[in-house]
Amino acid sequence: MAEPRISSIDGKLAEEFAVPSHVEEVKEKMAAFAGCHTAAGRRVVLITSGGTKVPLESRTVRFLDNFSSGRRGAASAEYFIDSGYAVIFLHRHRSLYPYSRMFLTINMLDALQFRGEEGASSNTGEVVVDQQVLPNIAKVLKRYHEVxxxxxxxxxxxxxxxxxxxxxxAAAQALSTIGSKAMFYLAAAVSDFYIPASEMPEHKIQSSNGPLQLSMKMVPKILSPLVKEWAPQAFVTSFKLETDATILLDKARRALDTYRHQAVVANVLDSRRGYVVVVTPETQAELILTEEDVKNEVEIEERIVSNLTSAHNKFITQQVV
Ligand code: PAZ
Incomplete structure (x- = not known):
């Protein structure tokens, strides 16, 4: 595979993708966060989570969405924190969030009750949580507050x-200051296609014009400048999602060959909760949840994080020698 040209990627980013107004402010926040946690002896992981949205119109009514609930990223954030990392959680608005993810399927109003009959008859009565509807809430709330x-x-x-x-x-540049103590865990589902701002219709596309035909450009491969230029000393893990299991490992290996980063977590859409393969230039580790694990509510993210934190340890040691 031909290696993407970094200068052209940087140029394209500036020209064809609108820069968010708060990017510099966020970059400073991330650099300060990384500096303060590494000074306290922690490592820092940048987790990306959830799917990107690609608008089809400038005044957007329709968009192309990449599938991801955000569960992988949110669960992994908790396990990284338990392993002593500080976490920058770059996530899709309203996708799953660490700790609260566990209560996603519960209607908040079903979990609340008035205390006593009197409360129920007024608008200002005291409200309490029904712990039968929210099992484990006290434990999760305690951990949430500690974090x-x-x-x-x-x-x-x-x-x-x-x-x-x-x-x-911005995150990669902010974390470059902490060198090999930074890990990138790129679990977000990112579109491969986009419509440049200059080619996008301003107004809602009209169905009266007939069937919709879209022509989209390829999104620049951002892993290339991230690994080679923006954060060259960091430990970088990308994720590879396929629906056809027969091409998965080949694609994971090709990504490692092309971008020369440290690991790819390969997964198939339907089996991603119970089976992944962590591929590195030298190794290939299958992580599998057994029926017993599932009964005991073990999550595959715990295994992925354990595998990668060990690899990160080794990586840091090798850099020091
Ligand atoms: O967010 P989720 O838990 O529903 O799914 C996780 C995932 C499949 C999006 C992630 O493991 C992954 O493979 N991300 C990379 C996707 C890609 O190749 O574009």
């Missing part, structure tokens, strides 16, 4: 592909 008080999680939101690309670049 919040320790400022171990820095959430940053994106919605569109443009926001994602510029914020990831």
């Amino acid at each position: 919040k008080d320790g400022e171990l999680l820095l959430p940053i939101e994106f919605s569109t592909l443009s926001e994602y690309l510029h914020l990831l670049k």
Whole structure:
């Protein structure tokens, strides 16, 4: 595969993807977060999570969305924090969030009750949580507050592909200051296609004009400048999602050959909750949840994070020698 030209990628980013107005402010926040946690002896992981949105019109009514619930990223954030990392969580607005992800399927109003009969008859009665509807809420809430008080999680939101690309670049540049202590865990589902701003219709596309025909350009491969230029000393893990299992490992290997980063987590859409392969230039580790694991509510993200934190340890040691 031909290696993408980095200068052309940088130029394209600036020209064809709108720069979010708060990008410099966020970059400073991320650099300060990384500096303060590494000074305290922690490593820092940048997790990307959720799917990007690509508008089809400038005044957007329709868009192309990449599938991802954000569960992989949100669950992994918790396991990284448990392993001693500080986490920058670059996630799609309203996708799953660490800790609260566990209560996604519950209607908040079903989990609340008035205390006593009196409360129920007024608009100002005291409201309490029904712990039968929210099992484990006290344990999760305690951990959430520990993480919040320790400022171990820095959430940053994106919605569109443009926001994602510029914020990831800013994150990479911010984390370059901490060298090999930074890890990138790129679990977001990112569009391969986009319509440049100059070619996008301003107004809602009209169905009266007949069937819709789209011509989209290829999104620049941002992994290339990230690895080679923006954060060259960091440990970088990308994710590869396929629906056809027969091409998965080949594509994961090709990504490693092309971008020369440290690991690819390969997964198939339907089996991603119970089976992934972590591919590195030298190794290939299958991570599988057994029926027993599932019964015990073990999550595959715990195994992925354990595998990668060990690899990151080794990587840091090799850099020091
Ligand atoms: O967010 P989720 O838990 O529903 O799914 C996770 C995932 C499949 C998006 C992730 O594991 C992944 O493979 N991300 C990269 C996707 C890609 O190749 O574009």
